[in-house]
Amino acid sequence: MEFGIKIATPEKQRGACAIIGIFESRKLTDSAKVLDKITHGYIKNILASGDMEGKANTTLLLHNVPDTLFKRILLVGLGKEQEFKEKSFLSALSTALSALQKTAVTDAVLFLSDFPAAERTAAWKIHQIVITAIGSNYRFDQLKSKPDNNQSSLSKLILCIDDRDQLAACEEAMQQSMAIAQGMNLAKDLGNLAPNICTPAYLAKQAKDLAKSHKLKATVLEEKDMEKLGMGSLLSVAQGSEQPAKLIVLEYHGAAKKDHPVVLVGKGVTFDTGGISLKPAAEMDEMKFDMSGAGSVLGTLLAVAEMKLPINVVGIIPATENMPSGKATKPGDVVTSLSGQTIEILNTDAEGRLILCDALTYAERYNPKAVIDIATLTGACVIALGNFTTGLMSNDGKLAQELLAAGELAADRAWQLPLWDEYQDLLKSNFADIANIGGRAAGTITAACFLSRFTKKYRWAHLDIAGTAWKSGKDKGSTGRPVPLLTQYLIAQAKASS
Ligand code: BES
Ligand code: MN
Ligand code: ZN
Secondary structure (H helix, E strand, O other), X not given: OEEEEEEOOOOOOOEEEEEEEEEEXXXXXXXXXXXXXXXXXXXXXXXXXXXXXXXXXXXEEEEOOOOOOEEEEEEEEEEEHHHOOHHHHHHHHHHHHHHHHOOOOOEEEEEHHHOOOOOOOHHHHHHHHHHHHHHHHOOOOOOOOOOOOOOOOOOEEEEEEOOHHHHHHHHHHHHHHHXXXXXXXXXXXXXXXXXXXXXXXXXXHHHHHHHHHHOOEEEEEOHHHHHHHOOHHHHHHHOOOOOOOEEEEEEEEOOOOOOOOEEEEEOEEEXXXXXXXXXXXXXXXXXXXXXXXXXXXXXXXXXXXXXOOOOEXXXXXXXXXXXXXXOOOOOOOEEEOOOOOEEEOOOOOOOHHHHHHHHHHHHHHHOOOEEEEEEOOOHHHHHHHOOOOEEEEEOOHHHHHHHHHHHHHOOOOEEEOOOOHHHHHHHOOOOOOEEOOOOOOOHHHHHHHHHHOOOOOOOEEEEEOOOOOEEOHHHOEEOOOOHXXXXXXXXXXXXXXX
């Protein structure tokens, strides 16, 4: 999809469709006023007819409006002007874009000043518009014998701003957001792929392809390499599966060699049956999304490489299936992790932490500035925060604040949960150094407490994306989150270090 930025008002623009905002009740935005004037009151007349009140999430498509250079005008209801906030901005955008999808329009013009997102810059708006537009064009039909061809897609969007001083920042935001959207699309594709296709070996191949196309360094450790290293915890999850596990490492060097990298560790369980602690059948297909952390790491590295950020980033992906079989780990088994700590596996469905802990210990060798793990780790997180908010836990207050701020700015928000020592006692085991579950209470926190035993040597944060990585129901599919949060954080890091 193509984007362009212009300094322009509607009277001189031409195109297939202008997207124009209308507030409730029938209040014209600046560009609507301009169009109304050059059309001798045409817009006001339409509004007076009662067909469009300006209510939020409504649209009205006008054809052949006389005296304009646009073939069509799409009026978009913005709701009450006093109540117009960030959420209204984003939902007005998606409403406009999905209305356009139902037409034959392939290129459109939008006037930024119509969408007044208070306290946000024009660059921020451009960023969100580009991501929403590319997101609304996203289709996953590669596994259908014929693509669903009943929807046309927008291929070009011109964004008009009125302030020349903002132009450079807007151009930069446009480039960056296109890279982020590309990263989100990769994460979505990997999540949406069927689990018989997106296996650990498939993820490894994707990482290698990404390394080739974007000059990254990819290394894939096989099970025998992991055995030599002593990754007994990761391997205990893999042992029930016919698919060999992989530990995938991707390195992006955008800064000097001696610059310490940010390490991203993504849970890559390509299918989670629960193992011997088998999950119930209902909705088990959704456990193909249990590699969404891995997908977000690959997507973020793609975006970072596209943006050529002047930082170093390492992605580490422990990839495996979690299957029941005669060889599978049993509840009660005790394994030794790469860190040397022994783990009593009381529930084989708490497998994410078992693969992450070895990957987190492995991360030490990169001398990281910070380590962030991203995982669809606990059903409890969905209960606590629902599907809008990622759970954040950290051993470093500043890192937590930076990630919260990045999520806020990127409209990909997280919320912090406590990691106080009191919770650590819940992981006591009678037979090993630590148990892999802590009981029903505070399931998201005890999972993070488990990980914290392996992250003492560096600044670390954990993102539980169990509620945010995919949607269920009729819109079932990967969201590409938290690629926006992660890239925003890395952009801020790059700015701070330059
Ligand atoms: N992948 C799941 C977490 C999950 C469940 C994410 C449902 C999204 C929706 C994870 O491996 C898991 O099974 N966690 C268990 C942990 C429990 C056994 C302590 C859970 O949340 O039930
Ligand atoms: Mn599980
Ligand atoms: Zn899982």
